[in-house]
Amino acid sequence: MLGKVVAGARDATTVTAAGRGHPVGAARREQQLGQSVLHTLAGEGGIEEVSAAVEAVTAYHGNNYLPLLERFYLPHRPILFDMAASLELVATSADRDVLDALDFVTEARDRRAEWSPMCCMWSATA
Incomplete structure (x- = not known):
C-alpha cells in the first residue's frame, strides 16, 4: 500500500488534476x-527517501536482507575490518568459502566504488 501512495504522490507532482478532465470538485479533492x-511523505524524508525504503523492504521479501543491513554496518566498516585483521581465523573443515570471502573483501577494503572489478573477475573464474 505504501508503494501505491508513493506512486500516487509521484503522479501528483507531475500531472495536474485539471489536465485529467475531472470536474472541479474532483480536481480539488485530488489536490488536497x-x-x-x-x-506526510515530506515528514518521512521526502518521496525519494520513502521510495528507496520501499524498494529495500520489497527486496527483503525475496530473502534478500542485504539492503536492510548496509545502514547499520557501513559506519562500523573500519572497525569490522580491523577486528577481522586482528583475529587468526582457521577453517574447522575442508570448506574454506568463508575464509576466501573474507580474504576477498579484505583485499577490496579501501575501494569506494559501488561495484568492484575484482568481483566480476572472481565470479567469472568461479
Whole structure:
C-alpha cells in the first residue's frame, strides 16, 4: 500500500488534476489528497527517501536482507575490518568459502566504488 501512495504522490507532482478532465470538485479533492500525501511523505524524508525504503523492504521479501543491513554496518566498516585483521581465523573443515570471502573483501577494503572489478573477475573464474 505504501508503494501505491508513493506512486500516487509521484503522479501528483507531475500531472495536474485539471489536465485529467475531472470536474472541479474532483480536481480539488485530488489536490488536497496530493498535498496531504506529499506533506506526510515530506515528514518521512521526502518521496525519494520513502521510495528507496520501499524498494529495500520489497527486496527483503525475496530473502534478500542485504539492503536492510548496509545502514547499520557501513559506519562500523573500519572497525569490522580491523577486528577481522586482528583475529587468526582457521577453517574447522575442508570448506574454506568463508575464509576466501573474507580474504576477498579484505583485499577490496579501501575501494569506494559501488561495484568492484575484482568481483566480476572472481565470479567469472568461479
